[in-house]
Amino acid sequence: MTAESEATARVELVGGMANAGDVFRRGDLVDRPAPRTARALHAHLVALADHGFDAAPIPVRLTADGREQLTYIPGDVALPPYPRWAMTDTALRSVGGLLRRLHEAGAAIAVDARAQWPRALADPEGGTMLCHNDVCPDNVVFREGRAAALIDFDLAAPGRPVWDVAMTARYWVPMLDPASAAAYYPAGLDALARLRILARAYGLSPQERAELPEVVEQATASCRAFVADRVADGDPLYVQALSERGGWRRWDRIQEWLVTHRETFTAALLD
Structure with a gap:
């Protein structure tokens, strides 16, 4: 797979129940259903970053089809049964x-x-x-x-x-x-x-x-x-x-x- 195809490939992210099967990674972005409070929540996440909290996703955009895109945070997530x-x-x-x-x-x-x-x-x-x-x-x-x-x-x-x-x-x-x-x-x-x-x-x-x-x-x-x-x-x-x-x-x-x-x-x- 080329670097370009890796950046555009859609990879499902597993974990949780509310949005199971509907959260994906595309390169450095996470694409997922936007919550009802997305606009206020995005403003809060941006403000957290402005106040020095660098340990949460940064909102990138809301899409016309009711989804949101945020920065992907690399690392490991524990899923049940918990290791x-x-x-x-x-x-x-x-x-x-x-x-x-x-x-x-x-x-x-x-x-x-x-x-x-x-x-x-x-x-x-x-x-x-x-x-x-x-x-x-x-x-x-x-x-x-x-x-x-x-x-x-x-x-x-x-x-x-x-x-x-x-x-x-x-x-x-x-x-x-x-x-x-x-x-x-x-x-x-x-x-x-x-x-x-x-x-x-x-x-x-x-x-x-x-x-x-x-x-x-x-x-x-x-x-x-x-x-x-x-x-x-x-x-x-x-x-x-x-x-x-x-x-x-x-x-x-x-x-x-x-x-x-x-x-x-x-x-x-x-x-």
Whole structure:
């Protein structure tokens, strides 16, 4: 294949569920469905870069057929079942540090109040900073075992920093009962230790540490409602995933596990 044909060839990028099968790379660009908030989101991504955050895609253009093009960020993305290299303590610390960098840059950027930011995974208490809301392994680009960039800001919405940390903890600790975690994560992950690592790497305040376990419960309830809405709409990917992952009983089990261990997590974070 010539250099010219490599630059124009369309390569499907896998990962995630919302746009599965409809995200492609063409050379240095990613071509994907544009979210409803694309114009406001693109302005925010440009502002992040202007404030020194170089770890997110740069918008290039919106197309007439409802798609967007952004710069491609090279690296590795972990897909389920998640490999051990993505779940090391070093990787976890780098995720916490990257999220902190995003929030520090985002805190200086006014959120577009006119945009209809998606509420599906948004902080119910709202906030003045735009949270990513979906920092799952599928949306973090790694290089040499460390988180280098965040992608897929489609679910971004105003919220509190601790909400974004809670959403991130769900996926990276993970904040799941052992049976649920075993299906997609390497064996032997210590949830207590990893929650402390994430909180320290991000730099949560003592008050935020005290709040975090309960906010994780709230975030989990939002994720369940997110899935329920898509199942009710007949989305085949979510219907299949719900069936394969244990149905609603799995969600009940996760929530029960979080409530049961809330005091233990809180004590560990404040130790």
